[in-house]
Amino acid sequence: xxxxxxxxxxxxxxxxxxxxxxxxxxxxxxxxxxxxxxxxxxxxxxxxxxxxxxxxxxxxxxxxxxxxxxxxxxxxxxxxxxxxxxxxxxxxxxxxxxxxxxxxxxxxxxxxxxxxxxxxxxxxxxxxxxxxxxxxxxxxxxxxxxxxxxxxxxxxxxxxxxxxxxxxxxxxxxxxxxxxxxxxxxxxxxxxxxxxxxxxxxxxxxxxxxxxxxxxxxxxxxxxxxxxxxxxxxx
Ligand code: C5P
Numbered sequence: 001x002x003x004x005x006x007x008x009x010x011x012x013x014x015x016x017x018x019x020x021x022x023x024x025x026x027x028x029x030x031x032x033x034x035x036x037x038x039x040x041x042x043x044x045x046x047x048x049x050x051x052x053x054x055x056x057x058x059x060x061x062x063x064x065x066x067x068x069x070x071x072x073x074x075x076x077x078x079x080x081x082x083x084x085x086x087x088x089x090x091x092x093x094x095x096x097x098x099x100x101x102x103x104x105x106x107x108x109x110x111x112x113x114x115x116x117x118x119x120x121x122x123x124x125x126x127x128x129x130x131x132x133x134x135x136x137x138x139x140x141x142x143x144x145x146x147x148x149x150x151x152x153x154x155x156x157x158x159x160x161x162x163x164x165x166x167x168x169x170x171x172x173x174x175x176x177x178x179x180x181x182x183x184x185x186x187x188x189x190x191x192x193x194x195x196x197x198x199x200x201x202x203x204x205x206x207x208x209x210x211x212x213x214x215x216x217x218x219x220x221x222x223x224x225x226x227x228x229x230x231x232x233x234x235x
Pocket of ligand 1: 008010034121122159181182183191193211212213214215
């Protein structure tokens, strides 16, 4: 898989998601499904999106003991998702177990889903890191350490801000994937995202996949916004 734009389908129901995606009569977007939608609709939504021709990033951020994560990943691999993820904070052993589970669950002749780790959530700031988690290191150092752990566990890449993508590639190599949310058009509303980057700047900095939600889902013309994102990011 090469560079692509992933549309964050943060909708409340499968019906709303399909209604939104039905507008795309040409190129079928790569879509991201999060916990809320997955818990509401279950595995059927992944199978249905695949049947409709979409690639699927199943953003469930697994974090548990290695054995539980391994078995859960085996189940997820059978759904046919293209990308799944877990927390790097679950340790290298947990990430290795996640990968083992995915390999075990990938159907014969099928392609294993890419496995990506979340480093530190962007909602965790330096104060929370030190006071709540007792991690007394600069947060960017923690993020890079977790990225290296992810590489050591042989995962495919990390979710990170576009600002971090270049450094992650420098430390973990160009083949190590960076999936970057926080994308906005230059003339668009930032919403609650603080450190944003345009699709063109994310391309320039070497991001492999951009995750774009509201700039596409809330656009007056979502198909036009999606095509603009693709033109700017993929070329
Ligand atoms: O609407 P917006 O473009 O901000 O959506 C971005 C998507 O990426 C959302 O689904 C959000 O939960 C997700 N995300 C993020 N920042 C992270 C990790 C995930 O915005 N650090």
